[in-house]
């Protein structure tokens with residue numbers, strides 16, 4: 001299979017762009033004023049209707065490429081909740097070795113936007129032009145070098161017979177947030193790996209970045225330490241919920257997913273939705 005490390009929804013810089021009149025200018029003005037949060041929120045509204053909108057993804061990539069130091073002094077810095085948003089997954093590239101992700105500058109090349117000039121915050125990674133296998137700068141530096149080799153000359157470890165090279169195209173990234181639905185969330189169950197009961201500051205910070213939509217509906221929230229992580233965590237969760245008096249009908253209307261939190265710990269979340 002060709003380019004198997006590139007997710008199907010990844011941004012393709014070569015695809016044709018059909019701009020929405022006035023939209024690009026509006027976002028650029030917000031960006032110039034340092035209003036990154038409002039700009040990304042406007043972009044997300046477009047991606048809600050049209051997840052692959054090439055112009056919106058390009059404009060998002062511009063903003064996500066702004067260095068952190070410049071962000072922090074802006075009128076509206078980006079929050080993690082926005083940076084982690086699933087709708088922005090297509091513009092990121094992910095290192096296959098360490099899972100570090102960045103917005104590669106190839107997004108800005110070959111576009112019809114007049115080749116906007118940007119500060120590129122990320123050191124350059126490399127990618128296999130055949131299969132899309134991608135390594136970040138840090139991981140490239142750690143590969144032992146043979147005689148006369150430089151860190152920029154490595155054959156693809158997948159056996160494609162070509163060297164890793166730049167530019168890196170977006171690969172898409174794994175979900176950093178849980179999916180959302182338009183209905184109201186009634187209950188949230190947070191199962192965290194390890195024997196320690198997750199405390200309120202953890203839960204608050206976790207949901208703010210990983211599932212910010214739940215705060216709109218003020219659900220009941222339960223946090224559960226899971227000493228021995230089960231093979232089938234959904235099965236484990238169902239047993240737990242039934243024991244807590246949640247009905248089978250309520251479970252039919254759920255959304256679940258597992259992610260790794262900022263500390264590298266597994267967290268499984270179950271969201272129950274109101275039936276209407």
Ligand SMILES: [Zn+2]
Nearest residue numbers: 095098136139
């Ligand atoms: Zn890496």
Ligand SMILES: [Zn+2]
Nearest residue numbers: 128131156160
């Ligand atoms: Zn390859």
